[in-house]
Amino acid sequence: MSGTALRRLACEVEELVAPGTQPAVLAALLAWAVRPRRTLEGLRRALAARGGPDGSPAEALLAQVQEHVDDQDAAAASRLLPRWRARGCRVSVVGDPGYPARLAEDWPSTDGPVLLATSGARPPTAPTVAVVGARSASSYGTGIAAWLAEAASAAGVHVVSGGAVGIDAAAHRAALEGPGGTSVVLGCGHDVAYPRGHARAGGLFERILAGGGGLLSEQLPAVPPKAGIVRARNRIVAGLADLVVVVEGGPRSGALLTAGAAAERGRPVLAVPGDIRLAGSAAPNRLLAEGAGACTEPADLLAALASDRVAVAATVPQTPARTTGAMTVLPREVHRELAAAWPRAVTGDGLIDRSGLPAGTVLAALTRAQVAGEVVGRADGFVLRRAPEPGGR
Template sequence: MTQPDLSMDAAVTALAGVDRPRDRDASETYARVWWSVLAEPGDGAAGELVARFGPEDALRIALSDVDDEWSSARSRWMPRADSGAVRRALDAARRAGARLLVPSDPRWPSRLHDLGTHAPHVLWLRGDPEPAESAPTVAIVGARAATPYGEAVAADLAAELAASGVVVVSGAAYGIDGAAHRAALSTEGRTIAFLAGGVDRAYPRGHESLLASIAKSGAVVSETPCGAAPTKWRFLSRNRLIAAVADAVIVVEAGHRSGSLNTAAHAAQLGRALGAVPGPVTSAASAGSHRVLREFDGVCVTSAADVREMLGGPVAAPPTPDGRTDETSRLLDALSSRVGRDTEDVARRAGFAYADAQALLGLAELDGRAARGEDGLWRSVKRGR
C-alpha cells in the first residue's frame, strides 16, 4: 500500500473544519486519525507501536511490507488501510460538527493515560471538550432493562450530584444510563456520554434528542471514527473509557451478567472508587449490583451523600428544604405513620402513576422515611431532628 501523505500541508488540508491544530501538531493529529480507522478500540499492539515510535513513524511501520514483530498485527490493520475511509470519516465529522481531541491537547482527559497501551489514539466529540478533571466525575451505569426503582435511584443520584458540580458520565443507553443523563441535564449540570460507535450516529436512535441536548452543555465522545457502527465488542471496550475518566463508578442496577459489571471490573483494575446500589434480594435486575458489593468490595450506595464520601467529600450537597424533594414530600403526605396503605392507594393520594409511586416508596424506604409492614402496607417513619 502507498504510504499516506503525513506532511504538514496535507494534514492541515485533511483536518480543515474538524480540528485546528498548531502547525507542528497537524501531522501527528492526522496520523492518529488514521490509527483510529486502522485499529479497533483498545488494540494493545497498536498502542505499543505508537508509544515506542510516535503516531507518524508507527503508521509508516504499520503500513510497510516488512516481516517483523508487527506482522501479525499488520495483518488485521492492512484491510482497513484505505485513504478513502479516512476521508469519509473526516467528512462525516464535518457534517456532524464533530471535533478531534488528541493526547497533546491540554483538554485531553489525563486519566485516560492510566490505560497505558490500551488508551485511545484520538477522541471524536460533539460538544465542549472541557477536561473532565476540572470537576469531580462520577460514572453512573446500569441495566438497559431497568426497573422503575432503578431509574428513580439513578435519576436521584445524578440530579443531586450534577446540581452540586459533579460531572456525570455514562453510556447513553436506555434504562439507567438515560435516566442519569436526563437527570443531570434537568439540573443544568454537566454530563458526558461515551458512545460505542461514531458520534455522528445517534445510538440508540430513540436517544437522538437526548444526545443533542448532552452535546449542547456537555460532550458526546467516542474513540471510533465518525461513521463507525457500534458493535458488541466496541460496547465492552467503550466501558474502559467510562471507568477511566471517572473518580468513582456507581452501578445502580445490573443483572448477573450485565455489561455494567465489565465497567466495574475496569474501575477495580484502575483503582477507581467503586460502589453499587442495593436492590431487593429477589430482584434479578439487582443481582449484578449485589455481585459488585460482594465480589468487588464495592461501597453500598443509598444516596448522593454516600457518593460524595467516596469522592473524599470535596463537594457539598445542594440545599433542599428539610432535605426532601417536592415529589418525596408529596409521597410522605400520602402516607400515615398509623394507618398502612398499599401502593395503589398511595399513588392515588399523591397523584402519581403506580410505577412512580413504587419507585419513590423504594427510595423512601432506603432513606428510612417509609417502611413496609408484614401486612404488605406502607407507613411513614418519623425521624428525629
C-alpha cells in the same frame, strides 16, 4: 504514503483537531485506522509491550504508522471527515492537551483510546462520577439513578454514563439539569443514530448538547453499535470517572465491566444494594460481596469522592416535608397529579409532562416516595398507596 497525500489530508483535518493535537499525527492515524484488520487499540498494545513511548504518545504513534499507510488509505480517511464535521466534532490524540487527563493516566499501560472524538463540550476537570446499570431497569432503579445523579450534579459533580436506555438515560436526564452537567460515551460512531430514541431530533442527546454537555466516541464516525464495541466503551466511562456507582444489572451486565475497569485504575466502586429476588440486583450485590462500598443515598456518593469541593446539595430532600394533614416526600405538582388520578396509575413520563418539573426531580422524588411507602410502582405507572386526603396537596 506520498508526502503530498499526507500533507493534503493533514490540511483537511485541521478544522477537526482539538486544541494541542497535530493535524499531521491525526491524519496518519486516521489513514492507518480505515484499513480492515488494523486497529488503533493494536497500536496501544504494541507500545505497552515495549514499555511505553520514549517521547510523547503522539510522536510514538506517528512513528508506528507513517511508513505503513498509502494514498488509498488517505483517500478513505478523507471521505470520513464530512461526517465528523457535520456533527461538530473535535478529535484529540491521547496525551494531547485536548484529551481528558484522567483517561490518559498511565497510558499505554491503561487502555484509554488512541483517539477521542467529541461533539459538544469536553469532559470538565471537576470531580466526576459514573452512574451505570441495566438497560432493562426497574422503576426503582431508574429512580435511584436519577436521585443520585441529580444530587451529584447539584453539588457540582460531573456525571458520565453510556447513553443507553434505562439506568444510563435516567442518570443523564437528572444530571443535565444541574451545574455539574453530563457527558455520554457512545457505543458507536457519532454519525450513527443509536439508541434511536436518544439520537433523534429533540431527543436526549440533543438536550445534553444544548445543556452544555458532550458526546464522546473512540470510533470512526460510521461505526455501528456492535456488541463488542458497545461493551468496550465501558472502559472509557470508567476512565473518565473518579468514582463508579453501579445501580442495577444482571449477572453478565456491562456495568460489571465498568466496575472492573475502574478497579484496575485504582478508582473506587460503589453499588446500590438490591432485592436478592430480582435479576437486576445480581451485579450490585455481587460487587458488594466482593468488597465494594454500599451507596444508599447521595451522601455516600459524595463522601466517596473525598473532595472538599463537593457538598451534599441542599436541593435534595433527605426527609419528608410536612403538608396539609399528611406527610409526603413528593413535590406539590407531582402529588397533585397522582391525587387527581387516584386510584388510577400515572406513568413517569405523564408525571414529568403534567408537573412541568425536570425529569430528574420527578424520578428521584418517586423513588423516595416508593422507599417511604407513599407510592407504589406498577407496570402501568405510579399510584398513591392510600386515598388522598381531602384538602391535601
